[in-house]
Amino acid sequence: MSGFDLTPITRSQLLRRAAVAAAATAVGGTSAPYAFAGPLRYTRRWLAGDLSIVQWSHVIPAYNTWFRTWAREWGDANDVEVTVDFEPYTELPALAAAEVKRQRGHDVFGFLSPPAQYEDQVMDHRAIVEQVEKQVGPYGEIGRRSTYNPKTKRYFGVSDYYVPAPLIWRHDLWNDLGHSPATWEHVRDAAETLKAAGHPLGIGQASEPDSNTALVSLLMCFGAFMQDESGALAIDSEQTVEAVRFLADVQARGGENAVYAWNATSNNQFVLSGKGSLAMNAVSLIRRADDLALPFARELWIWPIPGGPGGRLSQGQYTAVYSVWKFARNRDAARRFVADVCLAASKAAPASRFFNYPSFPGAYPLTDIYKAAAADTTAPRGKYSILTTVASQYTRNLGYPGYANAAVQETLDRYLVPRMFAQVSQGAMSAEDSVHATAAQMKRIWARWRAAGKI
Numbered sequence: 001m002s003g004f005d006l007t008p009i010t011r012s013q014l015l016r017r018a019a020v021a022a023a024a025t026a027v028g029g030t031s032a033p034y035a036f037a038g039p040l041r042y043t044r045r046w047l048a049g050d051l052s053i054v055q056w057s058h059v060i061p062a063y064n065t066w067f068r069t070w071a072r073e074w075g076d077a078n079d080v081e082v083t084v085d086f087e088p089y090t091e092l093p094a095l096a097a098a099e100v101k102r103q104r105g106h107d108v109f110g111f112l113s114p115p116a117q118y119e120d121q122v123m124d125h126r127a128i129v130e131q132v133e134k135q136v137g138p139y140g141e142i143g144r145r146s147t148y149n150p151k152t153k154r155y156f157g158v159s160d161y162y163v164p165a166p167l168i169w170r171h172d173l174w175n176d177l178g179h180s181p182a183t184w185e186h187v188r189d190a191a192e193t194l195k196a197a198g199h200p201l202g203i204g205q206a207s208e209p210d211s212n213t214a215l216v217s218l219l220m221c222f223g224a225f226m227q228d229e230s231g232a233l234a235i236d237s238e239q240t241v242e243a244v245r246f247l248a249d250v251q252a253r254g255g256e257n258a259v260y261a262w263n264a265t266s267n268n269q270f271v272l273s274g275k276g277s278l279a280m281n282a283v284s285l286i287r288r289a290d291d292l293a294l295p296f297a298r299e300l301w302i303w304p305i306p307g308g309p310g311g312r313l314s315q316g317q318y319t320a321v322y323s324v325w326k327f328a329r330n331r332d333a334a335r336r337f338v339a340d341v342c343l344a345a346s347k348a349a350p351a352s353r354f355f356n357y358p359s360f361p362g363a364y365p366l367t368d369i370y371k372a373a374a375a376d377t378t379a380p381r382g383k384y385s386i387l388t389t390v391a392s393q394y395t396r397n398l399g400y401p402g403y404a405n406a407a408v409q410e411t412l413d414r415y416l417v418p419r420m421f422a423q424v425s426q427g428a429m430s431a432e433d434s435v436h437a438t439a440a441q442m443k444r445i446w447a448r449w450r451a452a453g454k455i
Contacts, residue, residue, distance in 0.1 A: 047078045051333040055110025055320075056089035058352065059284040066351035074340060080333045089318075090264055093413070099325065107328035108337060111321045113412070114146040114404035116156055119454060122323040125155040128335055132158070132342045136362035143359030145397040146319045146404045151231075151455055157323035160342045161349070161356035164391040165213050165317035167306060168271060168285055169278045172299040173199050181278060183307045184221060184246065191254025199277035201254050202270045203247065205422040206262040207415035214280040215417050216315045219243050220396065223310025226408055226417075226442070229401045231455045233446045236439035239310065245431040248424045260422050271300070280305065282317040283387060287353055290378050298379045302386045304394040316395050319404075320356070354384055357391045366392055407449040411442055 053071070058064050064086060075082035087095060089112050099105030100121050109115075115122070125147065129139055143159035169181050179190040191201055203218070204211030219225065222243035228234045251259070256270060268285050270276040274296060279285070289297040305314040322341065324334040341348070345358035346368070354373050358364045366388055374385040399408040411417065420438040423429040429437070449455050 047080050047333045047336065049330045049333065050081045050083065051075070051108070051330050051337060052083045052085070052106040053108040053110065053337070054085040054087060054092075054095065054106040055322075056092060056112055057086040058355075059282070060287065060352050060355050063348070063352040063355070066347065070344060070347065074337065078333065078336065080330075080337075082337075103327045105325065105327075107324065107330050107334045109323050109325065111157065111323060112318045114157065114159075114319055114321055114398055114409060115323055116149065116404055116409055116454070117406040118323065119149060119152065119154060119156040119406070121326055122156050123326055123328075123331065125158045125324065125338070128158050128339050128342075129155055132339050132360055132363075135343055136360050138360075138362070140359050140361050142316065142319065142395065142397045145399070145402075146359075147321055148403060149405065149454065150403055151453065157321035158338050158342060159319055159321045159359035160338075161320050161345065161352075161358055162316045162391075162395070162397075163282050163318040163320075163355055164357060164387060164395045165217065165280055165282055165305075165314050166387065166390045167278065167303045168281055169301055169303065170199065170276070170296065170299050171301040172296065173197070173277045181303065181306050184218075184250075187278065187306055188246070188250050188253065191250050193254075194277045195254035199275060200256040201250065202256045202267060202276045202279040203250070203259060204262045204267060205247075205251075205259050205418050205425055206266075207418060208262055208264050208266070210264065210267045210281065210317075211259075211262065211418040212412045212415065213315050213317050215247075215421055216398075216412075217280065217305055217313065218247060218308075219417070220313040220315070220400070221305060221308030221310055222246070223308075225401060226411060227399060227402045227405075227446075231402045231405060231407075233407075233439070233442055235442055236435060240435050241431045242309070244421055244424050244435060247421055248431065251425045255425070260426065280314070282355060283353075283384065284355055287355070302383060302390070304390050312394055313396050313400070314390075314394055315398055315400070319359075319398060354387055357387075405449065405455045406452075407442075407446045407455055410445050410449070414441075416441055 071082045071084050096109055100118060133139060142162050146159050147157045148155050167181060174180055177190055177193055179186055181187050194200060203214050219240060222239050224237055224239035224243050225234050267279055267281050271279050271285055272289060286300045289300055304312055322338045324331060328334050342360050343363055345363035349356050349358060349364055349369060350372060370385055370388045373387060374382045376384045398404045416438050420434050423434045424431050
């Protein structure tokens with residue numbers, strides 16, 4: 001297979017790159033923290049009443065604690081009674097659908113992926129975006145491409161943070177083989193030996209969110225995408241066929257057999273049990289290993305996704321988006337609340353233990369994030385600073401190279417990509433047939449949303 005001539009990278013090289021990237025992408029250097037709104041257009045406007053927010057129960061408990069306190073203080077400062085409901089993220093889609101059907105519910109809905117399908121049910125959030133930009137500078141590309149519809153020229157939400165999905169691997173196990181997962185070809189070469197030693201690879205191919213993230217990222221590394229920059233369907237390509245065939249080979253050599261039935265917690269359990277040698281997941285997995293003081297915790301290393309013929313790119317694990325419903329009862333308070341959450345990134349990101357990365361980079365410059373992550377004393381010291389490299393150089397928005405849209409989201413909600421891979425890995429279809437069949441299903445989805453005027 002051609003294209004795997006990427007130069008392997010060492011941990012020290014990654015740390016140096018993280019420092020350089022932080023300096024290069026900082027907006028205006030070090031800045032003061034922005035905990036509250038400051039001089040937005042709502043200044044001197046008397047807010048009042050009740051404000052209700054719903055969002056996921058964050059996987060990092062410290063973030064939930066911080067947010068409760070912050071929301072209470074915000075309410076006190078703005079004369080607003082704030083109620084925040086924390087829900088498991090797997091229940092948010094059904095709750096959003098129910099609120100839309102009833103045309104009543106929370107004022108602000110916190111999604112974990114771009115809610116493009118609800119564009120007609122939410123206000124245009126342009127004013128909020130512009131006011132945050134006045135404070136801290138431009139909206140980041142991931143946030144903008146995750147909340148803006150170039151067809152309708154509307155913002156269907158505002159993203160306060162996104163979550164990179166790095167490669168997490170057992171350095172001790174790989175080092176014993178004299179390998180590292182620098183490229184997907186290296187992963188394939190090591191797969192059989194790792195599995196024979198009782199430590200298979202874990203790349204999900206099931207109807208669950210982590211599988212979506214891992215497989216869409218793998219596609220991008222092979223130069224395959226769901227859509228092109230204009231939003232036209234692009235899945236039916238030679239690159240997609242190559243990626244699907246490649247993973248089937250890797251799975252046959254050294255994959256975990258249970259990946260076809262994984263659920264939302266399986267990826268974490270696979271690694272934390274000590275069985276897994278490689279997975280793609282948010283950094284919360286390693287944080288959990290550190291908290292549990294697992295004997296191999298220091299051997300869990302963070303790297304960017306392995307390089308492939310199309311480069312080294314990965315989809316973010318999550319993109320947090322706040323949307324204000326058209327039927328919200330307290331829109332004034334909702335607008336200001338969303339703006340202030342975005343401006344509070346310098347408090348929110350550390351509270352999340354650097355699970356969250358700000359969608360408005362100027363709210364917490366990368367130089368500051370790098371310094372804080374590098375100061376983490378968890379052994380080996382500085383391992384979390386590599387996340388700044390993953391976040392700034394290799395993470396892309398859902399729907400890349402186009403914008404997030406309702407067709408992309410429906411495809412992921414229906415788990416068509418994991419099914420496309422699994423049918424081949426399990427021997428039910430050829431790579432060509434599976435890709436063509438999936439493309440036909442996606443074509444119908446794209447046609448429906450194009451007819452609705454959304455793409």
